[in-house]
Amino acid sequence: xxxxxxxxxxxxxxxxxxxxxxxxxAGGYEAVKNCVGKMEPQAVTQLIKDAxxxxxxxxxxxxxxxxxxxxxxxxxARPKYLVANADEMEPGTFKDRLLMEGDPHLxxxxxxxxxxxxQAEVGFIFLRWGYQLAELRMHKAIREAYDGGxxxxxxxGSGFNFDLHMHVSAGRYMCxxxxxxxxxxxxxxxxxxxxxxxxxxxxxxxxPTIVQNVETLCNVPGIVRNGVEWYKKLxxxxxxxxxxxxxxxxxxxxxxxxxxxxxxxxxxxxxxAGGMRDGLKFRGLLPGGASTAFLxxxxxxxxxxxxxxxxxxxxxxxGTMIVLDDKTSVVxxxxxxxxxxxxESCGWCTPCRDGLPWVAKIxxxxxxxxxxxxxxxxxxxxxxxxxxxxxxCALAPGAADPLLSAIKYFREDFERAIPAGKPAAVAAGxx
Amino acid sequence: xxxxxxxxxxEHELPLFPQKKAACIEALKIVQKHRGWVSDEAIQDIAQFxxxxxxxxxxxATFYNMxxxxxVGRHVIHVCDSVSCWxxxxxxxxxxxxxxxxxxxxxxxxxxxxxxLPICCLGTCDRAPAMFIxxxxxxxxxxxxxxxxxxxxx
Numbered sequence: 001x002x003x004x005x006x007x008x009x010x011x012x013x014x015x016x017x018x019x020x021x022x023x024x025x026a027g028g029y030e031a032v033k034n035c036v037g038k039m040e041p042q043a044v045t046q047l048i049k050d051a052x053x054x055x056x057x058x059x060x061x062x063x064x065x066x067x068x069x070x071x072x073x074x075x076x077a078r079p080k081y082l083v084a085n086a087d088e089m090e091p092g093t094f095k096d097r098l099l100m101e102g103d104p105h106l107x108x109x110x111x112x113x114x115x116x117x118x119q120a121e122v123g124f125i126f127l128r129w130g131y132q133l134a135e136l137r138m139h140k141a142i143r144e145a146y147d148g149g150x151x152x153x154x155x156x157g158s159g160f161n162f163d164l165h166m167h168v169s170a171g172r173y174m175c176x177x178x179x180x181x182x183x184x185x186x187x188x189x190x191x192x193x194x195x196x197x198x199x200x201x202x203x204x205x206x207x208p209t210i211v212q213n214v215e216t217l218c219n220v221p222g223i224v225r226n227g228v229e230w231y232k233k234l235x236x237x238x239x240x241x242x243x244x245x246x247x248x249x250x251x252x253x254x255x256x257x258x259x260x261x262x263x264x265x266x267x268x269x270x271x272x273a274g275g276m277r278d279g280l281k282f283r284g285l286l287p288g289g290a291s292t293a294f295l296x297x298x299x300x301x302x303x304x305x306x307x308x309x310x311x312x313x314x315x316x317x318x319g320t321m322i323v324l325d326d327k328t329s330v331v332x333x334x335x336x337x338x339x340x341x342x343x344e345s346c347g348w349c350t351p352c353r354d355g356l357p358w359v360a361k362i363x364x365x366x367x368x369x370x371x372x373x374x375x376x377x378x379x380x381x382x383x384x385x386x387x388x389x390x391x392x393c394a395l396a397p398g399a400a401d402p403l404l405s406a407i408k409y410f411r412e413d414f415e416r417a418i419p420a421g422k423p424a425a426v427a428a429g430x431x
Numbered sequence: 432x433x434x435x436x437x438x439x440x441x442e443h444e445l446p447l448f449p450q451k452k453a454a455c456i457e458a459l460k461i462v463q464k465h466r467g468w469v470s471d472e473a474i475q476d477i478a479q480f481x482x483x484x485x486x487x488x489x490x491x492a493t494f495y496n497m498x499x500x501x502x503v504g505r506h507v508i509h510v511c512d513s514v515s516c517w518x519x520x521x522x523x524x525x526x527x528x529x530x531x532x533x534x535x536x537x538x539x540x541x542x543x544x545x546x547x548l549p550i551c552c553l554g555t556c557d558r559a560p561a562m563f564i565x566x567x568x569x570x571x572x573x574x575x576x577x578x579x580x581x582x583x584x585x
Contacts, residue, residue, distance in 0.1 A: 091513035091552040129497050130509075130553055132566055165447055170456050170495035173551055187453040189494040205449050248515040248556035255557050290514050290552075320556070328518050336517040340551055346494075 004234060006222035007215070007242060008258040011102035017137055020144035023105040031224040032109055032150055036116050037158020042072065044117035044224065051223045051231040052240040057085055057176075057213030058288060058317040060239075060306035069200040070118040070208050081209040082120040083185065084111060084217055086127045086134075087169060087176040090289035091340060092322040095244040096214035098256055100127075100134035103218075104141035108164065110217035112150060113224050115162045118210055123164040126181050129171040138166060173344035177393050178211045180346070191348045192393035215244060237262030237305040245304060247273035249323030250280050256320070262308070266300040268321070281326040284409060288317020290337050291398030293405035294324075314405065330410045331417050334403055335363035341399035351386045352396035358382055359403065371418035376407060379414075433476050437465055441480065452483040455491055459498050468499040496550060504539040504546040506584045509563040512549040515556035520573070524560050525549075527574035531581065544584070 010018050010026055018026060035044060049064025070080065084107070088096045099107055111123050127135055142164055145151045153161045172190050174180040179193035182204050203209025219241050223231045231240045239261045245268050246256040252274030259268065265287070269275065276282050284296040287304065293314040295302060302312045309316040324330060342356035359382050362375050383400035391397060407414055433441075444457040458477050463469050469477075469492055478488040492498045499507075510525055532540050532547060539546040555561045558570035569580055 088554050089552055092515050092556050093552065094554045094556045097554050128554070130550075130563060130568070167457075168460075169497075170460060171497040171550075172495050184456070185453075186450070187448070187455040187457075187491065189491055205453075246557060248559060249518050254559075286514075322515055322518070322556070324518070333514060333518065336512070337514050340513055344551065 003260070005242065005258045006226075006234070007099065007106070007218050007244060008102065010106065011098065017101065017103055017141075018105060020105060020141070020148050023103075024148075027225070028105055028221075029109055029148070029150055031221045032112050033156060035113055035224050036156045036160055038156075041117050041119050044113065047228060048117065048220065048223060051228045052238065053216065053219050053223060053231070054239050054306055055213060056215035056219070056243070056318070058090070058291070058315065060316065063212065063216055066200065067114070067118050067210060069198065070210060071201065072119060077207050079122045079207060080118060080120040081204045081207055082111060082115040082118065082123045083181065083204065083209060083211045084123070084125045084214055085176065085178070085181055085211050086125050086131075086214045087181060088128050088131075088214075089173045089176050090291065090318055091337070092248055092286065093246070093289045093318040093320045094248075095246055095256060095318060095320055097131055097134060098244070099214055099218050100131065100138055104134075104137045105145065106218050106221060107138070107214060108141055108145050108150070110220040111164060112145075112155065112162055113220045114210070114212065114217055116155075116160055118208070119160075120208075120210065121161050121163065123162060124185060124204075125164070125166045126175065126185060127166055127168050128175075129169050135166070135168060142166070172346075173340075174346045174393075174395065177395065180393065181211060182209065189346065191346045194392065235261040235305070237303050237308060239305045239307070243304065243319050245272070246320035247323060248320070249285070250277045250325045250328070251275065251323055252277055259304075262303040262305045264300070265295060265302050265304060265321075268304065269300070269323070273323075276323075276325060283324045283326050283328075283330070285324060286317075286322040286402055287314055288319050288321070290322070290340065291315075291394070291401060292317040293401040294409055296409050314401070329367060330406055330413045331363060332367045334406050335360065335367045337402060338363055338399060341395065345395060349392045349396075352391050352399075355382045355386045356396065356399060359399075366414065366417035369417055369419060371414070373418060375418060376411070376414050379403060380407065433462070433473075433480060434465065437462055438480070441477075452481045452487075455481050455483065455488055456495065456498075459488075459492055459495075463498060468502050470500075502539070504543050506544060506565050507546045507548060507563075509548050509550035509553075511551070511553045511555075511559070511561045513552035513556075515552070516560040519559035521560045523574050524562070524572055524577075527577055531577060545581075 045064050045067040053063045054060040169175050174190040175184045180190035184190040199209045234242050242258050243261045248254050257272050284294040286292050299312045306316050338360040342360040345352045347353040383404050386396035386400045388397045440461045441458045444454040475485045478485040553561050560572050561570045
C-alpha cells in the first residue's frame with residue numbers, strides 16, 4: 001500500500017528543493033488559490049480544529065483551537081502577527097531542518113493559509129542560528145512567492161495582504177519558548193513572559209500573535225486541500241495526520257521518517273532505525289527531545305501520539321527520540337542534559353536559576369562515582385521544586401521530567417554512583 | 432563611531448519594527464559581521480544610534496550565544512555538546528580538539544587562527560557528533576579526522 005506523505009512528498013534527497021513552478025506543478029499553492037478570499041477565515045480555523053492538528057513543537061495543543069482565541073473583526077488591534085517558530089534547539093531534534101531545506105514552499109503556503117485564518121498581515125520566520133542552507137533556501141522561496149503573487153498585497157485578488165520576513169536568531173535555547181521568542185523578536189533578552197495575557201491576544205509588540213512550529217504549519221496546506229476526513233485517515237490514532245519521527249543514539253540507522261501519527265515506538269526503533277548497533281542493548285529512550293521522560297522496554301508498544309505517550313508517563317514532545325544503550329552511563333547522560341539546562345536557564349526565576357546548577361553539580365560528582373549519601377533524594381527534591389506551576393516557563397519542569405524518570409527506571413545506576421560506606425557530607429568547618 | 436556601511440545596513444532593518452530598539456539584535460549582528468566582534472565602544476555607539484542605554488543593549492548582547500563580546504580567532508569552532516553528540520563520542524572529540532589546538536573553551540590559539548567554543552544542539556543529531564567551523568558544518572566526526580579537517584582553515 002502506498003502511504004501518503006504530505007509533508008515530505010516533494011523532498012528529493014541531495015537535490016535542490018522544488019522552486020515555485022515545480023511546487024505549483026505538484027499541486028502546490030492550490031490551497032491558497034481555493035481558500036484565500038474564497039473561504040471565510042473562521043471556516044479555515046474550524047477546519048484545522050476539526051482535523052485535530054496538534055502543535056508539533058512539543059506541547060500538542062489543538063492548533064485550530066489556539067487560532068480561535070485570536071480577536072477577529074474590523075476593530076481589533078493591528079497588525080496581527082503570525083510567527084513561525086523555526087528555532088529548533090531542543091537537544092536531539094532535527095526535523096524542521098528537513099522541512100525548510102527540503103520543501104520551503106510548503107512551509108510558506110502553510111504560513112499564508114494560517115495567516116489568512118487569523119487575518120494576520122505580517123509574518124516572521126524565527127530561524128535558529130546555524131541553519132544556513134535553510135536560510136538560503138527560504139529566502140529564495142520567499143522571493144519566488146512574492147513574484148508569484150502569493151505574498152504581499154492583495155493575494156489572489158482577495159484584498160488580503162500578508163508580508164513575510166525572516167529573523168535569524170543570535171542563538172539561545174530560550175528563544176524556542178513561545179514568549180521568549182517574542183521577546184527576542186522585539187530585541188530583548190529571551191526571558192519568558194507571564195501569562196495571561198496570552199500571545200493570541202497580546203503578543204508581539206502587544207498585538208494579537210500566533211506562534212506555531214514549522215512542522216505544524218507544513219500540515220496546514222494538506223488539510224485545506226484534502227479535508228478533515230483525509231487528514232484523520234493518515235493517522236493511526238485520534239491525533240490527525242502524519243508526523244516526522246527521528247532517532248539518534250547508537251542505533252544502526254539513525255534518521256528521520258514521515259510516518260502515520262500513532263506509529264508504535266517499536267516499529268520506529270526496529271523497522272526504521274534498524275535496532276541497536278551490534279553488541280549493544282536497548283535500555284530506554286527519550287521520545288521527543290531532551291525535555292521528555294524516559295520510555296523503557298515495557299513501553300515499546302506505545303503508540304507515538306500525544307495522548308498515548310502521555311498515558312505512558314512521558315510526552316511525545318518533538319517526536320525525535322534519543323536512545324540510551326547499555327554501554328552509555330545514564331548518570332553521565334543526565335549530567336550532560338542538566339548541565340545544558342543549567343547553562344540555558346535565562347535566570348528569570350529562582351527554582352530554575354538556582355536549582356539546575358545544583359542538580360548539575362550533584363550529577364557531576366555522581367558521574368565520577370563520587371556521590372554523597374542522600375544525593376538521590378536531593379535530586380528528587382530539587383526536581384519537585386522545579387515542577388509545573390512553580391516556574392515562569394517549561395524549561396525547568398522539562399529538565400526535571402527526564403531526570404525523575406531516570407531515577408525511577410534506573411535507580412540502581414544512581415545508587416552505584418554513591419560509594420558504599422561513605423559518610424554523609426559534613427558541613428564545611430565542622431571538622 | 433559606526434561606519435557608513437553599518438549605519439546603512441542597520442537603517443535597512445528599521446522599517447520592520449514599530450520601535451527602533453527592536454532592531455538591536457540585527458544591529459549587533461551587522462556590526463559583528465564587519466568587525467568580527469562587538470567591543471564596549473561599539474555597544475555605546477549602537478545604543479546611541481537606537482535610542483537605548485548601553486547597559487540595556489549589553490544585557491541583550493551578553494544573552495545570545497552568537498554575539499562575541501571579546502575578539503575571536505579567524506575561525507570559530509563550535510562543538511555541539513548536547514546529549515545526542517555526547518552519546519556518540521563528544522568527550523573524545525572535545526579532548527582531541529583541545530589537545531591539538533592547545534586551548535580550552537573560550538580561548539583563542541596564539542596564532543589567532545581558531546577560537547574554541549561549546550554550543551548546544553546543532554540539529555543534526557542523526558549524524559552526531561558534529562561541530563561548526565565558521566559556517567561549515569562537519570558531521571559524523573571521529574577524532575582521527577580532525578587533522579585533515581583543521582588544515583583546510585588557514
